[in-house]
Amino acid sequence: MKTPATARLPLPTRIRGSAGSVVFLLPMLLVFGLFSWWPIVRSMIMSVQMTNLVTPAEFVGLDNFRAVLDDPLLGTAIQNTAWFALLALVFGYPVPLLMAVVMSDVRRARGLYALLAYLPVVVPPAVAVLLWRFFYDASDTGVFNTILGWVGLGPVPWLESSTMAMPSLVIEATWAAAGGTVIIYLAALVSVPPELYDAAEVDGAGILRKVWHVTMPHLRGIMLITLILQIIGTAQVFLEPYLFTDGGPDNATLTVLLLVYNYAFANTTGGDYGKATALSLMLALTLAVLSAVYFRATRRWSE
Amino acid sequence: MRIHRVRGVAALATVASLVSLSTLAACSKSDETSSGGKVTITVEGWRPGDEQATIDTVKKQAQLFMDTHPDIIVKPVEWQWTAETFATQLAGNTLPTSFRVPFTDTKGLAERKQIADVTQYVEALPYATDFNPDVLAAAKGTDGKIYGLPSDVYGVGLHYNRALFEQAGLDPDSPPTTWDEVRADAKQIADTTGQAGYVQMTVNNTGGWMLTTLTYALGGRMESEDGTEATIDNPGTAEGLQMLHDMRWTDDSMGKNTGYEWTPINEAFAAGKIGMYMSGSDVFNALTTTNQIDPDTYGLAALPLADSPEAGILGGGSVNAVSAKATPDQQEAAIAWADFYRVQKLYNEDAAILDAKTLIAADQPVGTPTLPEFDEATYKKTQQWIAPYVNVPLAQMSSFVDRIFSQHLISEPPSKTQEVYGLLDSVVQKVLTDENADIPSLLSDADSQAQKLLDAS
Incomplete structure (x- = not known):
């Protein structure tokens, strides 16, 4: 690649040259193509097929989509997923914002707090869930129930009741994910010019007014992005219901993605890759449409 | 620029949601070969x-x-x-x-x-x-x-912890022979030792497997013999569920954690946290080689059967x-x-x-x-x-061995077995996690859902 002619050019010019960029892009294109885009294309094909992954697949048209829409569990899964998303929004969305605002106001050891907030993100998710299962032990001797017992509360049937199971999953999920969002907010907060705070202080604004009138307007763009990312993330919640409850009790934590997984892999309906990919595709399209609508609707605010 | 960003993020969102698809479709094809005549x-x-x-x-x-x-x-x-x-x-x-x-x-x-x-x-x-x-x-x-x-x-048997029986003041050499005795012993174990007296699997289709076992023992069936008709809504299943309900909510003898399947229930039993549970008669092999159970604490009894010609053991x-x-x-x-x-x-x-x-x-x-x-x-x-x-404690399994051949052995439901078990998982989970579960309506719902599955096959 390195001919004498190009070697003499300054570096940026060389990269801008189309042959050079392709070479640099090639590894990325290969990796993404092989492990991301090709499987996506394959999934789209599989959604109109009946296949056992061994013998040649059979084209079945939209049968898989019809079968998914006829499944009585689909409604349950959508409701549960929406409930998870809503709870995560109510609990999970303000928490990192609050933490970031408070932390950015701290003068000393801000790095330490950021580290502490981020630590749960570093814990492997499966390990975190196993740990929390231990915390959520429903007997009086469970960790959380013991703590609640000190103040005369509980015992709470954390994962052992249809009504409590989902909030329990949300609490863990919030704990696990908040750190990442805190870091994003912290970075955004740094970009707020300090003069604005000084000016607000001179005008006699307290901390709440400063947050409302100075911080929030600066964070609005970021907040809109994190909100949609959170909605997309929670719509795809899988790990928590799979590892904590396997969708139980009585399907109270069966989410859309867990249903996809069950179609493909679980005992009950396992081996139905057509239905699994069909539902995945429907979920993906729904989220894409939702995102587009969201950005169109909020365009004015993010300017 | 703005539109550009909107599209960019929308595309990102699409890709993010499509990633869930990619796990489904990665596979390669090659064949094992034989070489050199071997x-x-x-x-x-x-x-x-x-x-x-x-x-x-x-x-x-x-x-x-x-x-x-x-x-x-x-x-x-x-x-x-x-x-x-x-x-x-x-x-x-x-x-x-x-x-x-x-x-x-x-x-x-x-x-x-x-x-x-x-x-x-x-x-x-x-x-x-x-x-x-x-x-x-x-x-x-x-x-x-x-x-x-x-x-x-295998035939399903009642596995029990002899040490917990002794601690509870029960005779480990005379395990329960009726379900009333199972219930009474479970309560006594729970009350005196603080461990779960009786536990039943509930998750990943094992809930359906064990509810079917209990149903058979009480004289019911989940499907007609030819597998065309769902019979989940039967008196045996209703009686079994009511018993589980009462043990869980009235006696509090099943512990507070109910999400067990084959591997975790074996672990908990080998660790001495469970008084009695139902599983295949050969589970002792796994309990020794995988869970290192102390053989002295192990007992195996025949499953109690209702006084009905239809009652039998699931095999x-x-x-x-x-x-x-x-x-x-x-x-x-x-x-x-x-x-x-x-x-x-x-x-x-x-x-x-x-x-x-x-x-x-x-x-x-x-x-x-x-x-x-x-x-x-x-x-x-x-x-x-x-x-x-023979090096397993056969004397501690005599209640099972002596009675198994005189008991009616029944095969698992013939049609859509795992799918039906999956439906029944929810029923057992509901009864064990909701004190006010309406057993008759749970059964009639599960029955009609199972019938749909059978009709589709």
Whole structure:
């Protein structure tokens, strides 16, 4: 690649040259193509097929989509997923914002707090869930129930009741994910010019007014992005219901993605890759449409 | 610029949501080959977590097999049946050539062409015509072809912790013989020891499996004999669920954590946290080799049966199936291995003694109660052959062994078994997690859902 002619050019010019960029892009294109885009294309094909992954697949048209829409569990899964998303929004969305605002106001050891907030993100998710299962032990001797017992509360049937199971999953999920969002907010907060705070202080604004009138307007763009990312993330919640409850009790934590997984892999309906990919595709399209609508609707605010 | 960003993020969102698809579609294709006139097969060897002695014993058995079958190379590998990984392992060529699947899964796998038709190799075995017909039926597909060699036939028994019985002031030598006694003993264990008196599996289709067991014991059925009609809404199931409800909510004798399936319930039982639970009669093998249970604390009783001619014990087993990707030579070798490793010892005296000696040399369990693969006479003969080598505490299992042959043995529901079990999981979970669960309506709902499944097949 390195001919004498190009070697003499300054570096940026060389990269801008189309042959050079392709070479640099090639590894990325290969990796993404092989492990991301090709499987996506394959999934789209599989959604109109009946296949056992061994013998040649059979084209079945939209049968898989019809079968998914006829499944009585689909409604349950959508409701549960929406409930998870809503709870995560109510609990999970303000928490990192609050933490970031408070932390950015701290003068000393801000790095330490950021580290502490981020630590749960570093814990492997499966390990975190196993740990929390231990915390959520429903007997009086469970960790959380013991703590609640000190103040005369509980015992709470954390994962052992249809009504409590989902909030329990949300609490863990919030704990696990908040750190990442805190870091994003912290970075955004740094970009707020300090003069604005000084000016607000001179005008006699307290901390709440400063947050409302100075911080929030600066964070609005970021907040809109994190909100949609959170909605997309929670719509795809899988790990928590799979590892904590396997969708139980009585399907109270069966989410859309867990249903996809069950179609493909679980005992009950396992081996139905057509239905699994069909539902995945429907979920993906729904989220894409939702995102587009969201950005169109909020365009004015993010300017 | 703004529109650009909107599109960019929307595209990002699409990609993010599509990533969930990508896990479904990654698989490669290649075939195991045989070279130099020798055929190589990989076989299910030991479970994850098994102790070294178990692994060594399997390897030793493989060597013994290869000594008498010089054309076959056998490679035992760590493996355990899970529906989750099965199809992808098959597609990705990481499935052993020979492996066991539960009786209940054979027909579905055969229908989806994921296991090989091995009729000709099974029919060539010397004992092919001597199988207990119910046992052989479990290895057949709906097309009547044979998809493996049945083995490990079990009846469900009541496993109990003798140490907890003693602590609770109960006699470990006289386990309960009625469900009322089970309930009373469970309460006494829970009240005095603080451990769960009785626990039942609820998750991943084991809830349906065990609710069906309880139903059979109380004289009910989940499906008609031909598998066309769902009969979930029956008095036996209702009585069983009511009993579970009362034990959980009135007696508080089932512990507060209810999300158990096969592996976790074994772990909890071996750790002394459970007084009694139902599982296959041969689970003692797993409890010793995987969970290192103290044999002195172990007891096995026959399942109490209601006073009804319909009441009986649920029986099941495994089918030694062969990967759909195996070549004909590999299929033949896989059946030869399954014959050597799992079945011959149930038929042939020399094989029985050799197997027992190999196991006992490594301190592996010999003599755990199973049910007859052939007829009762053959079973009793094998018990005599291995009698000098038995190292499991048979005296602590006598309640089961003495009564099993006088009890009516019933096969699992014939049609859509795992799907129906999945429906029943929810029913058991509801009863154990909701004090106000409406049992009659749960049953009628599950019944109509099951009927839809049966109608669709």
